[in-house]
Amino acid sequence: MERFPKMRRKDREASKQKAFEILSSADYGVLSTFNGEYPYGVPVNYVFCDDFIYIHSAPEGHKLENIKKFPNVCFTVVKYCKVLPDELSTAYESAIVFGKAHIVESEEEKREALEKIGIKYSKNLDKIQKEIQENIDKTCIIKIKIEHISAKTRKE
Numbered sequence: 001m002e003r004f005p006k007m008r009r010k011d012r013e014a015s016k017q018k019a020f021e022i023l024s025s026a027d028y029g030v031l032s033t034f035n036g037e038y039p040y041g042v043p044v045n046y047v048f049c050d051d052f053i054y055i056h057s058a059p060e061g062h063k064l065e066n067i068k069k070f071p072n073v074c075f076t077v078v079k080y081c082k083v084l085p086d087e088l089s090t091a092y093e094s095a096i097v098f099g100k101a102h103i104v105e106s107e108e109e110k111r112e113a114l115e116k117i118g119i120k121y122s123k124n125l126d127k128i129q130k131e132i133q134e135n136i137d138k139t140c141i142i143k144i145k146i147e148h149i150s151a152k153t154r155k156e
Helices: 016-025 062-069 107-121 125-138
Strands: 029-034 039-044 046-049 052-057 072-084 089-103 140-154
Touching: 016 046, 016 072, 016 089, 016 140, 029 052, 029 062, 039 052, 039 062, 046 107, 052 107, 062 089, 062 140, 107 125, 107 140
Parallel strands: none
Antiparallel strands: 029 039, 029 072, 046 052, 052 140, 072 089, 089 140
């Protein structure tokens, strides 16, 4: 079996550039980790920046324990989805990333990632900076190094 299997539906496969566009502009993603027995998928806010995915998290929990043991992760985003009832189908744009995750230790990198995540979801820089200042010690940043990305689309 190939490490990253080829897409079965070649007619819906999007370019790598399109995959990065979808990753850059989707509102949320699903981070999938593994504990050695079961996969665990959790919806998260994130930002894609400088060829990495950054996710904020509480400093403890299931996904962090999984990442410490098994750093290989899958990250999925769906940018657009519309049910097409007359066609018994769906129009969509989605991207899937496989990569290695680790916990960011540097406070400077944590601060930068939190600011980028904040700016993605709000333009209120003063509020973002205040939240970072008040909560940086209670926040963890997960950084994913992308090893493989693919995307699928289906038009209406």
